[in-house]
C-alpha cells in the first residue's frame with residue numbers, strides 16, 4: 040500500500056449513519072475484518088474480547104430500538120457486532136481464563152507462567168483493586184479491536200460505525216434472554232455496525248496537526 044492509498048483509506052472511514060439494507064458484506068471480506076480484531080494488541084496480551092456477530096435482522100432491529108446511538112445504523116447494517124469484554128473475575132491472575140490463555144493459547148512453560156502471573160498480581164494490587172477499574176481497563180482493549188476492524192473494513196471499501204450510545208442494561212437483557220450472553224463472564228463494551236453507505240459523508244473536520252502534535256527532537 041502506498042501513502043496515497045493509506046490516506047484514501049483513512050479518509051474513506053467515517054462513522055456511517057445509514058447503511059444500504061440491500062448490500063451484504065461477503066463472508067470472505069468479513070473474515071478479514073474479524074482477523075483484524077483477533078490479531079489486535081491488548082495490554083499484557085489478555086485478549087479480553089468476544090465478538091457477537093449479528094446478521095439476524097430481527098435481532099438487529101430489536102437492538103436498534105434500545106440504542107439511541109445506533110437507531111438507524113444497527114437495523115440497516117449488514118453485520119452488527121456486539122463487543123463483549125471479560126468480567127473482572129475472569130481477568131484476575133489466578134482465573135481459569137488467564138490459565139487457559141497462558142498455557143493453552145500462548146504455550147508458555149510453567150516457570151514463565153508463574154512469573155507472568157506474579158507480574159499480573161502486582162499490577163492488579165496496584166491498579167485494579169476494584170473490579171470496576173479492571174473492567175474499564177478490559178473495555179479499553181476491546182475498543183482497540185474495534186478500531187482495527189473499522190480500518191480493515193475501510194481497506195476493503197466497507198463502511199462502519201462505532202456505537203457507544205447503547206442502553207447496556209437493555210442490550211444485556213435482549214442477549215441474555217436469547218442465551219447469547221453469560222453475564223458472569225462478559226460485559227457489554229460497545230457495538231460496531233458494518234455495511235455499505237447510503238449517503239456520502241461530509242468533509243472530515245479535525246484539529247490541525249499543530250494543535251495535537253508536539254515534536255521533541
Ligand SMILES: Cc1cc2nc3c(=O)[nH]c(=O)nc-3n(C[C@H](O)[C@H](O)[C@H](O)COP(=O)(O)O)c2cc1C
Pocket residue numbers: 052053054055056107108109200201202203204205229243
Ligand atoms: C467510542 C465511540 C463511540 C461512538 N458512539 C457513536 C454512536 O453511538 N453513534 C454514532 O453515530 N457515532 C458514534 N461514534 C462516532 C463518532 O461520533 C465519530 O467517530 C466522530 O464524530 C468522528 O467522525 P468520523 O468517525 O466520521 O470521522 C462513536 C465513536 C467512538 C470512538
